Amino acid sequence: MLLTGTSNSDSDIKIVIGTAEDACxxxxxxxxxxKRILVDSLGWDLTVTQGLERDEFDRADTVHCAVxxxxxxxxxxRAIRADRTYLAAxxxxxxxxxxxxPEDESSWEISRFVVAMGERxxxxxxxxxxxxxxxxxxxxxxxxxxxxxxxxxxxxxxIGIVTERYGPPFQIGIDAAGxxxxxxxxxxxxxxxxxxRFLQLLSHANPLEESDVYSLPRRRSIxx
Numbered sequence: 263m264l265l266t267g268t269s270n271s272d273s274d275i276k277i278v279i280g281t282a283e284d285a286c287x288x289x290x291x292x293x294x295x296x297k298r299i300l301v302d303s304l305g306w307d308l309t310v311t312q313g314l315e316r317d318e319f320d321r322a323d324t325v326h327c328a329v330x331x332x333x334x335x336x337x338x339x340r341a342i343r344a345d346r347t348y349l350a351a352x353x354x355x356x357x358x359x360x361x362x363x364p365e366d367e368s369s370w371e372i373s374r375f376v377v378a379m380g381e382r383x384x385x386x387x388x389x390x391x392x393x394x395x396x397x398x399x400x401x402x403x404x405x406x407x408x409x410x411x412x413x414x415x416x417x418x419x420x421i422g423i424v425t426e427r428y429g430p431p432f433q434i435g436i437d438a439a440g441x442x443x444x445x446x447x448x449x450x451x452x453x454x455x456x457x458x459r460f461l462q463l464l465s466h467a468n469p470l471e472e473s474d475v476y477s478l479p480r481r482r483s484i485x486x
Contacts, residue, residue: 265470288328292338336378337390344369357447359429368404392467409447422459
């Protein structure tokens with residue numbers, strides 16, 4: 263599965279979405295990018311192997327997104343369909359106290375959402391979010407599942423993304439400054455993403471082009 267795209271707002275933005283088999287170098291670059299931002303810059307305690315941040319959820323069926331500006335990686339995320347094993351449901355099941363994590367092919371988990379540091383960080387974030395939704399449309403997803411810290415949840419609301427919690431915030435640790443790290447699990451219901459702010463967000467990435475429609479891990483059918 264390989265999807266490619268561009269940005270409406272910046273002709274120098276290129277988007278590639280695929281598995282390790284489809285886009286091997288892009289996926290390796292994404293893992294090195296995750297290491298630089300999450301481990302080196304933010305101090306996350308994650309496994310690093312040969313300069314790459316990767317875990318047991320970086321499998322052959324995992325989909326990765328690479329957003330590049332003038333060939334420099336500036337944003338990424340990974341996606342795993344929820345009828346397969348995924349991070350939130352395996353490691354953070356205790357966060358879902360009000361609603362269980364989905365386990366169906368119409369749901370996709372989004373994790374390792376990473377954006378480059380610097381003055382264009384917010385712009386790159388908008389393009390990466392827009393790419394995430396373009397991907398969701400391409401695979402006919404009903405919902406995107408994730409867990410995030412509370413500041414990230416507030417950002418989603420600010421840019422017009424509607425979310426639904428699976429439970430209350432839960433402290434999972436302390437950051438480098440000694441502050442509590444609180445996260446919340448939930449979903450982004452695709453049917454609820456409407457309105458002018460959401461359309462404005464989508465404008466940051468053009469619809470994705472399918473290079474191999476038959477191998478795209480989409481739903482087998484679309485509900486009415």
